[in-house]
Amino acid sequence: MKLAAVDWIFIVWYFILSIGIGLYYSKRAGKSISEYFLSGRSLPWWLLGTSMVATTFSSDTPLAVTGIVIKDGVSGNWFWWNFMLGGALTVLFFAHLWRRAEVVTEVEFIDIRYSGRPARFLRGFKALYLGIPVSCITFGWVTLAMVKIIRITFGTSGITALAVCLGLTVFYTTLSGLWGVVATDMLLFGVAMAGSIILSVVSVEKAGGIGALVEAVRAAGAGAGKDYLSVFPPLGQALPLAFFVALFVQWWAVYYPGAEPGGGGWIAQRMLAGKSSKHAVQGTLWFTIAHYVIRPWPWILTALAALVVLPGIAGGSAGEMEAAYPRMIAFLPKGVAGIVIASFFAAFMSTIESIVNLSGSFLLNDFYRPFIRKNASERHYVAASRVLVLVVSLLGAGFSYVLGSVKMGWQLVMELSAGIGLVLLLRWYWWRINAWSEIAALSASAATAVYLKIFPENALVRGLGSALERAGFRIDAWGVSILLIVAVTTAAWIAATFLTKPDDPQKLLAFYRKVRPGGFWGPVARMNGGAYRLQAAPFVGWGLAVLMILFLLLGLGKVIFMEWGAGAAYLAAGGLAALLLAKVIAKIDWEGRR
Amino acid sequence: MKKEYRPMALGFWGVGLPLLLFGIFFCRTAAQRAAVILLAAVFFLVGTLIYRAKQ
Numbered sequence: 024m025k026l027a028a029v030d031w032i033f034i035v036w037y038f039i040l041s042i043g044i045g046l047y048y049s050k051r052a053g054k055s056i057s058e059y060f061l062s063g064r065s066l067p068w069w070l071l072g073t074s075m076v077a078t079t080f081s082s083d084t085p086l087a088v089t090g091i092v093i094k095d096g097v098s099g100n101w102f103w104w105n106f107m108l109g110g111a112l113t114v115l116f117f118a119h120l121w122r123r124a125e126v127v128t129e130v131e132f133i134d135i136r137y138s139g140r141p142a143r144f145l146r147g148f149k150a151l152y153l154g155i156p157v158s159c160i161t162f163g164w165v166t167l168a169m170v171k172i173i174r175i176t177f178g179t180s181g182i183t184a185l186a187v188c189l190g191l192t193v194f195y196t197t198l199s200g201l202w203g204v205v206a207t208d209m210l211l212f213g214v215a216m217a218g219s220i221i222l223s224v225v226s227v228e229k230a231g232g233i234g235a236l237v238e239a240v241r242a243a244g245a246g247a248g249k250d251y252l253s254v255f256p257p258l259g260q261a262l263p264l265a266f267f268v269a270l271f272v273q274w275w276a277v278y279y280p281g282a283e284p285g286g287g288g289w290i291a292q293r294m295l296a297g298k299s300s301k302h303a304v305q306g307t308l309w310f311t312i313a314h315y316v317i318r319p320w321p322w323i324l325t326a327l328a329a330l331v332v333l334p335g336i337a338g339g340s341a342g343e344m345e346a347a348y349p350r351m352i353a354f355l356p357k358g359v360a361g362i363v364i365a366s367f368f369a370a371f372m373s374t375i376e377s378i379v380n381l382s383g384s385f386l387l388n389d390f391y392r393p394f395i396r397k398n399a400s401e402r403h404y405v406a407a408s409r410v411l412v413l414v415v416s417l418l419g420a421g422f423s424y425v426l427g428s429v430k431m432g433w434q435l436v437m438e439l440s441a442g443i444g445l446v447l448l449l450r451w452y453w454w455r456i457n458a459w460s461e462i463a464a465l466s467a468s469a470a471t472a473v474y475l476k477i478f479p480e481n482a483l484v485r486g487l488g489s490a491l492e493r494a495g496f497r498i499d500a501w502g503v504s505i506l507l508i509v510a511v512t513t514a515a516w517i518a519a520t521f522l523t524k525p526d527d528p529q530k531l532l533a534f535y536r537k538v539r540p541g542g543f544w545g546p547v548a549r550m551n552g553g554a555y556r557l558q559a560a561p562f563v564g565w566g567l568a569v570l571m572i573l574f575l576l577l578g579l580g581k582v583i584f585m586e587w588g589a590g591a592a593y594l595a596a597g598g599l600a601a602l603l604l605a606k607v608i609a610k611i612d613w614e615g616r617r
Numbered sequence: 618m619k620k621e622y623r624p625m626a627l628g629f630w631g632v633g634l635p636l637l638l639f640g641i642f643f644c645r646t647a648a649q650r651a652a653v654i655l656l657a658a659v660f661f662l663v664g665t666l667i668y669r670a671k672q
Contacts, residue, residue: 217656
């Protein structure tokens with residue numbers, strides 16, 4: 024498509040604004056590592072929460088959701104909606120603990136929680152693993168998606184445009200650290216949402232309006248034997264294994280960027296950067312609502328409109344289904360197209376800047392500082408941080424050429440880390456977990472994932488698949504492999520935990536007094552002279568948070584599809600859950616001093 | 618207003634203004650116009666809330 028002059032004016036203006044905001048903070052970021060990677064731990068809840076959701080909203084996200092909806096209907100989104108259970112868990116049980124820990128990164132947590140050589144090894148390994156291959160994979164899949172969008176929209180490879188965008192993003196991120204990242208994230212999220220809302224409005228219009236769209240989608244579904252509009256999958260006689268695994272296993276077992284069990288990655292970074300424990304909790308709650316309730320509906324609408332407007336799309340490949348989203352840009356009028364194009368860049372930039380800043384934090388704080396150059400000045404470390412951010416950016420850009428597809432990228436990350444979630448949750452609440460537990464979990468998870476890739480039809484897979492079929496499930500390869508990886512990993516880390524010595528008691532006591540977690544800290548609590556209580560309120564809060572998110576998600580969907588009665592009922596229920604949750608949150612002692 | 622928040626507030630107003638203008642002059646249908654102008658209003662509102670955010 025060809026953009027009009029007025030579209031280009033908006034796009035250029037958007038870049039001027041976003042880069043200007045980013046560069047404003049470069050002086051402040053240079054003061055210390057705490058400023059560069061944690062904004063001086065001064066972020067209010069609305070800023071840190073919006074930054075979390077801006078990072079998870081990337082250029083590939085609407086495409087991925089479009090592909091899901093066209094293939095499996097709205098209910099296919101339970102593939103990632105299930106993580107709301109883990110998100111709510113992080114809000115009530117982990118956000119405040121992260122803030123109390125006062126570490127710089129999730130990897131530094133290892134240093135305050137575990138002791139001995141295994142802890143040092145684990146810290147160094149995770150710093151490099153998360154800082155380089157995981158960040159490169161994420162960087163790569165996000166960049167590939169942007170290349171695809173530019174190619175579909177403009178018919179060119181767009182390498183120059185992308186290189187300029189990437190270069191500018193990395194430039195201001197390198198200079199301005201996390202303050203630049205979160206401040207631009209506020210605007211980038213706004214622009215990204217504006218673009219997706221506008222595209223959905225135009226797409227639905229193209230499909231004849233919401234009433235005509237609903238009728239046409241129902242007819243298309245009837246023809247294909249699917250209910251595209253149902254929020255829950257059809258259960259029928261056999262329960263889909265993928266849905267069961269998503270609802271009961273995936274959210275606590277799988278380490279996925281943006282949905283790490285108990286928080287991790289950029290989610291943990293923003294919690295650590297909060298003004299206080301309460302701000303960390305409130306910000307993570309806001310993120311959870313924005314991420315699961317607000318974000319997806321414009322994409323879902325656009326996907327459903329594409330089903331009607333683009334003939335044959337439902338019979339296309341996965342890549343063609345995903346490409347339906349940017350194809351809808353062709354229907355935008357001039358002046359408005361520029362806003363939507365800018366929104367794609369906004370989504371892209373908000374993810375890239377977070378990834379490179381986060382990776383830099385791992386490499387500096389958890390590898391360079393503790394192992395390569397100790398006791399240097401803050402100025403030296405800030406300079407080194409900027410170099411590392413640049414290096415990671417170049418590696419990520421290079422990796423984009425090698426990565427085969429967007430789907431391959433996130434599938435790889437998920438499968439390598441499937442199964443480690445439980446140990447990451449329990450390490451806050453059970454004294455007995457040590458560095459060997461995490462090492463065993465990581466090793467077993469990766470080894471099992473690789474084994475299943477090489478031998479997908481092995482006896483274990485066949486045996487488990489048959490057993491699940493007999494139990495009444497409609498099996499799929501993904502569900503079976505996740506269950507296997509989780510089972511092997513859990514057995515491995517539990518064995519490693521009890522076969523190795525507990526951590527140094529003084530280290531455990533120092534952690535216990537600093538973080539003040541409740542839970543199973545028996546001998547440590549006795550050394551402390553008393554235990555910190557695990558309150559009942561967070562459990563109630565967790566249930567309310569999940570209900571709130573679910574009802575608001577359902578309610579918004581019903582209202583969009585003009586089912587006013589059901590929509591009002593769900594929204595009212597969600598509102599009630601929100602009110603009760605607010606009361607619970609107000610009552611909890613987030614600093615744990617009482 | 619906190620000094621750190623100033624660029625964000627300006628950014629939101631800076632996007633809200635062209636959204637308003639584009640909504641008035643370039644949208645073809647009532648639904649498009651309403652959506653874009655409403656979004657402009659949201660941007661102005663958020664910018665103002667950020668501008669007034671306390672310490």
